[in-house]
Amino acid sequence: MTRFVLMLSALLLWAVAALADPNLWRHEWPQTDFSKTTVPDWTEIMSGGPPKDGIPAIDKPAFRSASDERRIGAREPVIAVEIDGAAPRAYPIRYLTWHEIVNDTVAGVPIAVTFCPLCNSAITFDRRVRGRVLSFGVSGKLRNSDMIMYDRETQSWWQQAIGQGIVGQMNGVELDQLPTWMESWDEFIARNPDGLVMEEPAYNRDYGRNPYRGYDTLAKPFLYNGENPPYGIDPLARVIRVGDNAWPLTRLSAAEVVTEAGVTISWRPGQASALDSGQIGKGRDVGSIRVKDTQGRDVPHDVMFAFAFHAFWPEGTWMLGR
Structure with missing residues (x-):
């Protein structure tokens, strides 16, 4: 990394830190309770660039038979979700790179399949929390370079890497992580020839890049x-x-x-x-x-x-x- 790029990065960090103030965020997050937080210093939270929902999460994704899929390369990574009572499902990283969260329901279990490219973190959570089902979106904020999710029901902020509420009504609440994993498309389809794969979302994105x-x-x-x-x-x-x-x-x-x-x-x-x-x-x-x-x-x-x-x-x- 050149000296110029390092200087530019330092200036960007300084500028972003200067904007780390809930009073500046409330116009975009009027329903978020900023008085409840486990974040010790607001300067830890930075804008990743896109605004709230600028990276659109996917809700109720469509699927196709894995045996009919021809667009995904043999070595491309997918997140494999195998829950008893439903056909195994593959969520391609080629889609999650651009959307980061997929809200789905598998065998009656509401799940959030998440991927933070900046941390290479791919985690699947159970969306049931305190007797209610939450749905998640991308806040546009980062902490330690990791995606901050938010739930649409309470507008609380959640740290993706640890699956925990960090701001708002759900502060301190932990999501249950499910045993899913990343593997190649070839590995998934070899084990699950009758499995399903998430269909390409209807967005104008260069999927695969x-x-x-x-x-x-x-x-x-x-x-x-x-x-x-x-x-x-x-x-x-x-x-x-x-x-x-x-x-x-x-x-x-x-x-x-x-x-x-x-x-x-x-x-x-x-x-x-x-x-x-x-x-x-x-x-x-x-x-x-x-x-x-x-x-x-x-x-x-x-x-x-x-x-x-x-x-x-x-x-x-x-x-x-x-």
Whole structure:
């Protein structure tokens, strides 16, 4: 990154921080209760550029038979959702890159499938909270470079990486994370030839293109001014997070299987990085992860960037195998 770009980034951070004031946000968020928050410093919250709903979430997505899909490349990443009582569903990252949230219902379970490109965080949540079903949109705000979602029912703000309300009526409330995972399209369809895949949304977007070309090999994350990870780990290195433990992806790709801390994590090649090449399907191979417990059941987890894990779990454990 050139000196000019670094200076420009510093100026942008300063300008955004100067606008971190609820009094300036209330015209856009008149129903949000800013008196309730777990955010210690409002300057942690920055504009990502687009306004509220400038990145449109998808509601009630359409699906087609996976066997009929011809647009998705073999190595393209999808989020696999497999819930008993319904056909397995694939949510392609080529769509989530541009929409970040899909509100859906699978086998009677209302879910939010989420993807934050700036943190590489792909998490699926149960939308049932305190006896009501919430629907989520994209606020346009970031904290530690991670998407802040909002729910349309209470206008509360939620931190995507941790699945927790951080501003408003739902402050401090935690969403239940479901055991879903990212894998290649080939992996999904090989396991689920009778599965379903999300249909292309009816928006004017260049689906399949990566607007964050080269992002996951940068030295510094976008709109992040927090600490770098410890142990010399690159900020944009991928880690597998299970609870407050993080395993470097490099360790998994070398060992292929690691069993510790009550889980077995396996890695296999074949999945393209969504944040590398200009076309998602042509990204370098970062492989796919599955996490299972001692009884062979899938475990909720995330494959995120190291800087984001350190930002949200500063006391977390780094599983380095040393």
